[in-house]
Amino acid sequence: MDYLQHLLIPIVSTLLLLFLLKSFRNSKSTGKYPPSPPALPFIGHLHLLKSRLPTSLENLAKRYGPLMRIRLGANEFVVASDEKSAREILKTFDADFASKFMPGLTNFHLYEDSSFIGAPYSDYWKLMKTLCMTRLFTGSQLDRFIGIGEEETCKLIKLLLMRSKAGEPCDLTEELSEVTNNMIYRMIVGRRCSKNLGQAAEIRNFILDSLEHAAKFDLGEMFGPLQKFDLFGNGKKIKSALMGYDRLIEQIMKDYEDNDLNNCGNDHEKDVMDILLETYKDTNAKVKLTRDQIKNFFMEIFMAGVDTIIAAIRTAMAELINHPNILKRLREEIDSVVGNNRLNDESSASKLPYLQAVVMETLRLHHPSPILRRLSRKDSKINGFDVKKGSRVFINIHTIMRDPNHYEEPEKFKPERFLANRAEVKGQDFHYIPFGSGRRACPGSYLAIPVMHLVIGALIQCFDWEVKDGDKADNKAKGSGYSGACPSPLMCYPNARFDPFQE
């Protein structure tokens, strides 16, 4: 007991001293910093985050204002919750806020310092973002992706027609998960591996495994000092899942290299792996890509691309099932434009304004990844307050896209609002920024929007939907709301009303 006391007293007093010194330093610092709720020693404001992170931050912002500071464990964050602050961070001072910080679970990474999504504003990030915007997700790759999207949508509809014939229910989330994962997999390695969709499922399982164990860390463990102790062994499980992914992706890369298949003619014939291996082998390149960076990039594309699309389509379908009038209006539009002898395809989308409005309203009300992250590279002034260089910033787009000053009855699903007033999806209207804005905006929006039009249009065109247990589809957001989409099951009966494949 004596021994324990001797050990604990100096530790506790040192920690208290550090805490007091820090508070004293903060109180002495000049400048007008954003307000902050009273904090507890060590945990900061963790005790105030009782519900999902976006809602907790929204409640705090109502008291402390649209730009405030909070502390989670040892990490301080500036939280922006209104259009004005978002515009200043993402547009006026975009270059000063073009860095990001890693989301939190840094101790269990396999590819250290190789992240693209969490990268600082660096030569590596600039190279990859340029590739994304000029070659990987635009032009001929975008055309390829839409073709893949149409093929995978046909497969989904055929499968659901079989379920309908057998009178069986389906978990729509599960079915969407396979289709979306196959689309991204085929976009990345489709030229060599499109017949091996088992491999796509294996990658998905490794990623789901790692996300499942990551979700077991609560915000306290993620941002507090306990993370490195990995008390419940979840960190070890994340690492083991990532090692499985690593073995598989290494084997695929070797396969491409051994068969020298990345040396094919024009961009139209290449897939994303071809383009990245070509860049990797370019001896004249100013910035050299590493193997870990390529592997991590693919993993992040699976993480950023698959669950966001699944969650968005799933929530749109749940809203349509829960609002039969909206579903009816959408179906009438699709029937009148697409007709009754072919399946909805991408080319019809421009003639389907109500379908576009349904997609926009879904991303406003049920955003799959509602907190944007930034790291400031310079001292700056945002919304009248000083924000120091090195500040971690959260932009709560959940709150911004529900601002009652911009949206009448913001909590309601009303696609009509976007017929009268079409906000720009590309992030220039700062009360509607589902894909973020500025340098770090989502490069996948050009892929995601057409896929949503395709799949939702086809599901409404071909089926009546009935929830398996109860009348209403559950559309409550799951997960902490910090680390991204967390689509939950949606058990329902697809009752066929139109079979586009019938001879």
Ligand code: HEM
């Ligand atoms: C409905 C689907 C999607 C939504 C709602 C979505 C949303 C977002 C958001 C909000 C960001 C952060 C933007 C910012 O901080 O300003 C982001 C970043 C990103 N997204 Fe998406 N995304 C979707 C689909 C995709 C797809 C399909 C891909 C790729 C195939 C993708 C790849 C990325 C990447 C690589 C980044 C990081 C960009 C950077 O840091 O420079 N996303 N996404």
